[in-house]
Amino acid sequence: MLSAAKAASPSFEDFASLLEESFTINDLAEGSVIRGTVIGIEKDVAIIDIGLKTEGRVALKEFAGPDRAITIKVGDQVDVYLERVENALGEAVISRDKARREESWVNLEKAYEAQIKVNGTIFNVVKGGYTVDLDGATAFLPRSQVDIRPIRDVGPLMNILQPFQILKMDRRRGNIVVSRRTVLEETRAEARSELVANLEEGQVIDGVVKNITDYGAFVDLGGIDGLLHVTDIAWRRVNHPSEVLTVGGSVKVKIIKINQETHRISLGMKQLQGDPWGEIAEKFPVDSKFTGRVTNITDYGAFVELEPGIEGLIHVSEMSWTKKNVHPGKILSTSQEVEVQVLEVDPSKRRISLGLKQTTGNPWANFIEKYPVGTIIEGEVKNKTEFGLFLGLEGDVDGMVHLSDLDWNRPGEQVIEEFKKGDMVRATVLDVDVEKERISLGIKQLGGDPFAEAGEYKKNQVVTCEIIEVKEQGLEVKITGTDIATFIKRTELSRDRNEQRPDRFAAGEKIDARVLTFDRKARKIQVSIKALEMAEEKEAIAQFGSSDSGASLGDILGAALKKSAKNEAAAKAE
Numbered sequence: 123m124l125s126a127a128k129a130a131s132p133s134f135e136d137f138a139s140l141l142e143e144s145f146t147i148n149d150l151a152e153g154s155v156i157r158g159t160v161i162g163i164e165k166d167v168a169i170i171d172i173g174l175k176t177e178g179r180v181a182l183k184e185f186a187g188p189d190r191a192i193t194i195k196v197g198d199q200v201d202v203y204l205e206r207v208e209n210a211l212g213e214a215v216i217s218r219d220k221a222r223r224e225e226s227w228v229n230l231e232k233a234y235e236a237q238i239k240v241n242g243t244i245f246n247v248v249k250g251g252y253t254v255d256l257d258g259a260t261a262f263l264p265r266s267q268v269d270i271r272p273i274r275d276v277g278p279l280m281n282i283l284q285p286f287q288i289l290k291m292d293r294r295r296g297n298i299v300v301s302r303r304t305v306l307e308e309t310r311a312e313a314r315s316e317l318v319a320n321l322e323e324g325q326v327i328d329g330v331v332k333n334i335t336d337y338g339a340f341v342d343l344g345g346i347d348g349l350l351h352v353t354d355i356a357w358r359r360v361n362h363p364s365e366v367l368t369v370g371g372s373v374k375v376k377i378i379k380i381n382q383e384t385h386r387i388s389l390g391m392k393q394l395q396g397d398p399w400g401e402i403a404e405k406f407p408v409d410s411k412f413t414g415r416v417t418n419i420t421d422y423g424a425f426v427e428l429e430p431g432i433e434g435l436i437h438v439s440e441m442s443w444t445k446k447n448v449h450p451g452k453i454l455s456t457s458q459e460v461e462v463q464v465l466e467v468d469p470s471k472r473r474i475s476l477g478l479k480q481t482t483g484n485p486w487a488n489f490i491e492k493y494p495v496g497t498i499i500e501g502e503v504k505n506k507t508e509f510g511l512f513l514g515l516e517g518d519v520d521g522m523v524h525l526s527d528l529d530w531n532r533p534g535e536q537v538i539e540e541f542k543k544g545d546m547v548r549a550t551v552l553d554v555d556v557e558k559e560r561i562s563l564g565i566k567q568l569g570g571d572p573f574a575e576a577g578e579y580k581k582n583q584v585v586t587c588e589i590i591e592v593k594e595q596g597l598e599v600k601i602t603g604t605d606i607a608t609f610i611k612r613t614e615l616s617r618d619r620n621e622q623r624p625d626r627f628a629a630g631e632k633i634d635a636r637v638l639t640f641d642r643k644a645r646k647i648q649v650s651i652k653a654l655e656m657a658e659e660k661e662a663i664a665q666f667g668s669s670d671s672g673a674s675l676g677d678i679l680g681a682a683l684k685k686s687a688k689n690e691a692a693a694k695a696e
Contacts, residue, residue, distance in 0.1 A: 155224050158170040178202065179216075239285040242300065267303045269306065287304040357399075403469055412462060434474030435475060440475075443519075549563040589633065
C-alpha cells in the first residue's frame with residue numbers, strides 16, 4: 123500500500139523540475155519584451171503563446187498603424203511586452219504596442235546618437251504642431267519644423283511615410299522632438315550643390331521670376347534661385363523692378379557671379395546688351411547741349427536721362443544762377459523735359475556732369491552788357507546790412523550800395539537809416555564782377571563830387587560858412603556857394619574859452635572862418651573861427667600899435683573895428 127502511494131506521489135526529481143520551471147517563468151521578467159507565436163485569431167484579438175502554461179491576448183488593432191494594415195496570421199512570430207505573467211483569469215497580460223514602442227526607442231536612440239534620419243508618419247494635429255508615429259513611438263513635430271517656408275495646409279503630408287531628423291530625446295519623460303524642415307534643407311542643399319556645379323559664370327540661361335523686392339528680383343533657374351539686382355536689370359535707371367518684371371514671367375539672364383560656398387548666384391539682364399557708355403565721350407562732348415528727361419530728384423541734384431541707359435547729374439549748384447540753397451525739387455520735377463549742357467564726361471566712372479543754368483546765360487554778364495559802368499538804374503531796396511544797401515535789379519540779381527557810396531558828406535551809418543525795404547532807389551553802376559557775381563552801385567555818384575567841382579582853397583583863406591546843425595561838440599557847416607560840408611570843433615569856435623559854446627550859434631546863421639587845411643584828394647577841409655579871430659587880432663596889433671606903446675588891447679581892437687566899420691560904410695556909399 124505504501125509502495126503504491128509512494129509511486130503515485132511526485133518524485134524528488136519531479137519537484138525539482140517544477141521548481142526549475144517556476145524559476146524559468148520568473149526569468150520572463152514583467153516589463154520586458156519577449157517573443158511569442160500566434161496560435162489563434164478570434165474576432166478582434168490574437169491569441170499568442172509566449173512559452174508559459176497560459177497564453178496572452180492582444181487586440182488586433184495593436185498590429186495596425188497609421189501606415190500599416192492588419193496582416194497578422196496564425197503561426198507568425200511576434201514580439202510582445204509582458205506586463206503581467208498572470209491575471210485573475212489566469213492569462214498573461216501582454217501588449218504589441220508597448221513592445222513596438224520599446225523596440226523603437228532603442229532604435230531611435232541609436233539613430234539620434236548617429237544623427238541618422240528616421241521614417242515616420244504625421245497622424246494628428248496638436249497645439250503648436252503635429253504628432254508623428256515613429257514605428258510605435260510618438261514624437262512631436264513643431265509647426266515651424268514642418269517645411270522650409272510656412273505652409274497653410276498640412277493635409278497632403280498626413281499619413282505618408284517620410285523621413286525626419288530627431289532634434290531632441292528624453293526617454294525618462296517620453297519626449298521626442300523631430301524636424302521635417304531639417305531634412306528638406308539638407309536635401310535642398312545637396313540639390314543646390316549639384317545644380318551650382320552645372321552652372322558657370324558668363325553662362326546665359328532662361329529663368330522664371332519667382333519673387334520681386336525693392337532691391338531686385340529672385341529668378342528660378344530650375345531648382346535654384348539667383349538674384350537679379352535692380353541695377354543689373356537695364357543700363358537705364360530702374361526705380362523698382364516691377365517696372366520691368368512680373369512674377370511668373372520668363373526672363374533670359376546672364377550669370378555674373380557664383381559663390382561656391384554660399385551658393386549665391388548674381389544675375390544680370392543688361393549684360394546681354396551693348397554697353398551704352400562705350401563711346402560716351404564722342405556722343406556727348408563737353409559744352410554741347412541736349413534735351414533729356416528728369417528721372418530722379420535728390421537733395422544734392424537731379425538725374426537726367428539723355429538716352430536709354432545714359433543718365434547725367436545736374437548738381438544743385440549748377441541749377442540756377444540766382445536761386446541759392448533751394449531744394450532741386452522746387453526747380454525741377456520728375457519726368458520734366460529739360461535742356462542741359464554737358465560740363466564733364468568721365469567714362470571710367472560712368473559719370474556725366476550736366477548744367478541747367480548754363481543754358482540760360484549768365485545774368486551778371488547779361489547785366490553788364492545791358493548796363494555798362496556809369497549807367498543810372500533803378501532798383502527796389504531788398505535788404506539793409508551793417509555794410510550797405512542791397513537793391514533788386516533786372517535779371518533777378520542784386521546790387522550793393524556800400525555805406526561809403528551813400529553820401530559825399532554824411533556818414534553812411536547815418537544815411538542808410540533814411541531807406542526802408544520796398545523803396546525804389548536810383549543808383550549808378552560802379553562795377554560788375556561776373557566771375558564773383560557782384561554788382562557795385564553808388565547813390566552819391568548821382569550828384570557831382572563837391573570836392574572835385576570846388577575851387578582851390580588855400581591855407582589861411584577866409585571863407586563864409588552856413589551853419590547846418592548845432593551839436594554839443596561843435597558845428598556842422600557848409601561852405602557857402604558849394605556842397606562841401608565840414609565840422610568845426612568846439613575848441614575852434616573862439617579864442618576865448620568862455621565863448622567856445624555851440625549854443626551861441628543857430629542853424630542857418632552864416633559865419634566866417636579861416637581855412638586850416640584843404641586836401642582835395644582826401645576830400646577833407648578844416649576851418650576855424652578861433653584861427654580867424656587870432657589872425658584878425660594879430661593884424662590889428664600890427665596896424666594900430668602894440669601893447670608896448672601903452673595902448674590896451676581893447677583900444678587897439680576898438681580902433682580896428684572902427685576902421686573896419688568906416689570902410690564898410692564907404693563901400694556901401696559907393
